[in-house]
Amino acid sequence: xxxxxxxxxxxxxxxxxxxxxxxxxxxxxxxxxxxxxxxxxxxxxxxxxxxxxxxxxxxxxxxxxxxxxxxxxxxxxxxxxxxxxxxxxxxxxxxxxxxxxxxxxxxxxxxxxxxxxxxxxxxxxxxxxxxxxxxxxxxxxxxxxxxxxxxxxxxxxxxxxxxxxxxxxxxxxxxxxxxxxxxxxxxxxxxxxxxx
Ligand code: IMP
Numbered sequence: 163x164x165x166x167x168x169x170x171x172x173x174x175x176x177x178x179x180x181x182x183x184x185x186x187x188x189x190x191x192x193x194x195x196x197x198x199x200x201x202x203x204x205x206x207x208x209x210x211x212x213x214x215x216x217x218x219x220x221x222x223x224x225x226x227x228x229x230x231x232x233x234x235x236x237x238x239x240x241x242x243x244x245x246x247x248x249x250x251x252x253x254x255x256x257x258x259x260x261x262x263x264x265x266x267x268x269x270x271x272x273x274x275x276x277x278x279x280x281x282x283x284x285x286x287x288x289x290x291x292x293x294x295x296x297x298x299x300x301x302x303x304x305x306x307x308x309x310x311x312x313x314x315x316x317x318x319x320x321x322x323x324x325x326x327x328x329x330x331x332x333x334x335x336x337x338x339x340x341x342x343x344x345x346x347x348x349x350x351x352x353x354x355x356x357x358x
Contacts (some may be wrong), residue, residue: 169194170291173205173219173233178316182340186349191356199227212237212249213297216288224290232289232352236344238318240281240306243272251318266310266321279305283322283344287352296355300347315339 169192172183184193196202205222207215212235219233237248247254247269255264273279282303289296303325310320312332319331324342331339340346 168192171196171199171223171227171229171231173223173231179234179345182336182343182345183349185336185340186346187353190353194229196223199223199229201227207235210249212284212286213288213299215249216286216297217295220288220290220295230289230291232287234285234287234345234348236283236285238269238281238283238322240269240273242276242278242280262317266318269306269318269321270309273306279308281306281322283318285344285348287348289352289355291356298348298351298355300344300349300351302342302344302347 171194172180173196174180175196180193180195187193201223203222203226205219207218209215209218215235216233219235220231223229223231223233235249237251239245239248247265250257251265252260255261255268280303282301285300287298287300289298304327305323305325307321307323307330310332311330312320312334314335315332319339321330323330324334327334327338327342331343
């Protein structure tokens with residue numbers, strides 16, 4: 163008999179993230195999106211940490227929809243800005259909406275006189291499985307470029323240069339990014355855990 167692939171909900175509808183995660187898991191795991199389980203809720207992200215927000219989202223799906231689930235939250239932590247925008251990364255430019263163009267413009271302006279352009283992307287993934295909660299973290303260190311470069315990816319990819327690469331994520335492309343990114347590193351820990 164053919165073995166059925168296990169399913170797990172990824173609490174997102176972000177098409178970029180879904181395809182990144184599905185590429186990382188391949189055919190080992192059937193990843194369902196929020197739309198796939200008919201969840202169209204605007205899940206509140208009210209915690210003051212990435213870990214806290216990831217847990218809120220995973221618990222929301224488990225408690226209301228009954229699925230084992232994982233959720234992620236990512237922040238860009240810039241040294242010269244004391245770790246900002248951090249948990250506010252998505253709504254850095256405007257508190258009430260996500261505008262990637264405005265976010266990168268605000269970041270470049272905030273660093274226009276900065277000598278230290280170091281930063282890191284950090285992802286927290288919360289998994290709820292078999293009644294237990296687990297959190298995994300992935301970090302990629304790098305620098306903020308002085309201008310936008312490249313066309314691939316999303317969000318802050320045109321201004322984030324991972325350490326030692328000399329190019330932005332948007333120049334490096336999805337394949338390279340998927341090997342070294344914050345999310346890839348957090349997902350690698352999730353995969354190790356699920357395969358244990
Ligand atoms: P989220 O928690 O994954 O939704 O991410 C919060 C914010 O970080 C959003 O504004 C995203 O655009 C940005 N972000 C998350 N992951 C990435 C990435 O891999 N590259 C660039 N920006 C990202």
